[in-house]
Amino acid sequence: MKNIIYFFQFIFITIFFAIFKLIGYKNASNLGCFLGKKLGPKFRSKKIVEENFRKFNPSIDDNKLRVLINEMWGNYGRIFAEYVFIPSFRKNKYEKFLKVEGLNNLNQIKLEKKPVVFISAHFSNFELMAMIIEREGIDLTAIYRPLNNKFLNVVMEYLRKKFICKKQIPKGLQGVKFSLANFKNGSSLAIMIDQRVSEGLDVKFFGKKAFTTTIPAQFVKKFNCKVQPVYIQRSKNHYFNIVFDEPISFEKNETTENITNKLNLWLENKISLNPDQWIWTHNRWKH
Numbered sequence: 153m154k155n156i157i158y159f160f161q162f163i164f165i166t167i168f169f170a171i172f173k174l175i176g177y178k179n180a181s182n183l184g185c186f187l188g189k190k191l192g193p194k195f196r197s198k199k200i201v202e203e204n205f206r207k208f209n210p211s212i213d214d215n216k217l218r219v220l221i222n223e224m225w226g227n228y229g230r231i232f233a234e235y236v237f238i239p240s241f242r243k244n245k246y247e248k249f250l251k252v253e254g255l256n257n258l259n260q261i262k263l264e265k266k267p268v269v270f271i272s273a274h275f276s277n278f279e280l281m282a283m284i285i286e287r288e289g290i291d292l293t294a295i296y297r298p299l300n301n302k303f304l305n306v307v308m309e310y311l312r313k314k315f316i317c318k319k320q321i322p323k324g325l326q327g328v329k330f331s332l333a334n335f336k337n338g339s340s341l342a343i344m345i346d347q348r349v350s351e352g353l354d355v356k357f358f359g360k361k362a363f364t365t366t367i368p369a370q371f372v373k374k375f376n377c378k379v380q381p382v383y384i385q386r387s388k389n390h391y392f393n394i395v396f397d398e399p400i401s402f403e404k405n406e407t408t409e410n411i412t413n414k415l416n417l418w419l420e421n422k423i424s425l426n427p428d429q430w431i432w433t434h435n436r437w438k439h
Contacts, residue, residue: 331367369412
């Protein structure tokens with residue numbers, strides 16, 4: 153039964169992808185925003201989203217909360233609509249919509265010829281970040297979470313491997329092993345640090361305990377490598393500012409927990425800049 157539902161979801165989404173491609177980037181992004189605001193709340197728990205926002209800001213008033221949630225769904229819808237235009241972004245056809253800051257940090261990584269750990273989260277159109285890193289000439293391995301819908305996952309994996317990052321490793325123990333092997337061979341690692349993981353550390357995230365990945369910390373301790381944070385911000389609906397912050401440094405004998413806490417602080421600061429551009433639908437604080 154589940155596979156039948158997944159198949160019809162795949163057909164439905166494929167039809168929308170064709171419409172998005174037909175009407176062009178800006179119109180498609182606007183339509184995606186409209187669909188996200190109208191349909192998003194019907195497919196995800198409103199209660200989880202509201203509870204997550206209140207963990208982020210316990211004093212938020214109801215009106216502000218409604219605005220943020222509405223804008224979050226709009227951003228979610230834009231991401232959905234923009235997937236069909238990723239090949240054009242990769243081929244430099246949409247450069248006017250992209251602004252990149254901190255390229256000197258990428259150039260330094262290339263000069264040093266040592267792999268690093270790129271960290272980020274599901275900000276704005278997060279897929280564009282790995283695309284820029286690889287397009288700038290850095291050998292990159294990206295850890296990703298496969299979609300539950302196996303029909304749609306085939307399409308997404310093709311898009312990601314063809315136009316975003318060739319080396320895509322599914323999350324999990326096997327994925328970590330592949331990532332380690334690639335890292336030893338000079339391939340940098342890209343990982344989203346905002347997802348809940350059962351095998352992580354239970355550390356504070358916006359003041360409340362949340363299971364958090366320790367993979368970046370493990371790589372730092374094993375390889376004494378750099379951690380390069382990346383942030384993407386949507387502006388004027390259709391434009392993006394990708395920022396390669398200064399690398400995050402750690403003491404020689406810093407603990408895994410301290411490293412993970414420092415990365416969570418970076419994540420909190422970036423989410424706070426544009427809370428409506430982060431995805432609040434996951435039960436991030438679930439225990």
